[in-house]
Amino acid sequence: MAGIIAELVVVERHGENAGTVWRRGSRMSYWLMKSEPTVFSIDDLARVRVTPWEGVRNYQARNFMRDGMRKGDLAFLYHSSCEVPGIMGVMEIGREAYPDPSQFDPGSPYFDPASRPDDPRWLMVDVRYRRRLPRAITLAELRTHRELAALALLRRGNRLSIMPVTGKQWQFILALA
DNA sequence: GCCAACGTTGGC
């Protein structure tokens, strides 16, 4: 096989620089992004088509966006904190990481008084609707497949709202649908 | 609504 596809870089586990980052080689990367459907659902995305992914306030998730996500990458939209959590559809990264303005908005639930406009702490990307999966792939179903044992989503106590998915995992999940 | 798991904060 020719060429380096990706370089895995593990940095600190907690705090400002937390994250495990796939720096890109020649190929796209795959992601999973959680959203509570009462806040923003696949239906909302299908309607608006493109949206800024505001409100990420976790360093590890931020670092995945900043260091790993590139325009054209694909991501699963996952519904969390709802009756049937699961993967609902596919979206595309339409714009790479840039400052999330809600961190400076005192009226926003995502306001962060400690973030300075000249040194923004929180970033977001834009995502674009690609398609809905033919059926939802539920969390319970994902757990039944050995092939997905390493999926970050399935690790005990997982709370990351943005996480990488390997190419193999991506293809396997798509084949389930 | 409960609660386990986890990240962050802040006192020392």
Place this chain on the structure above:
DNA sequence: GCCAACGTTGGC
């Protein structure tokens, strides 16, 4: 730098 307290996430 440690660690207890606290707040949040998210499945069930």
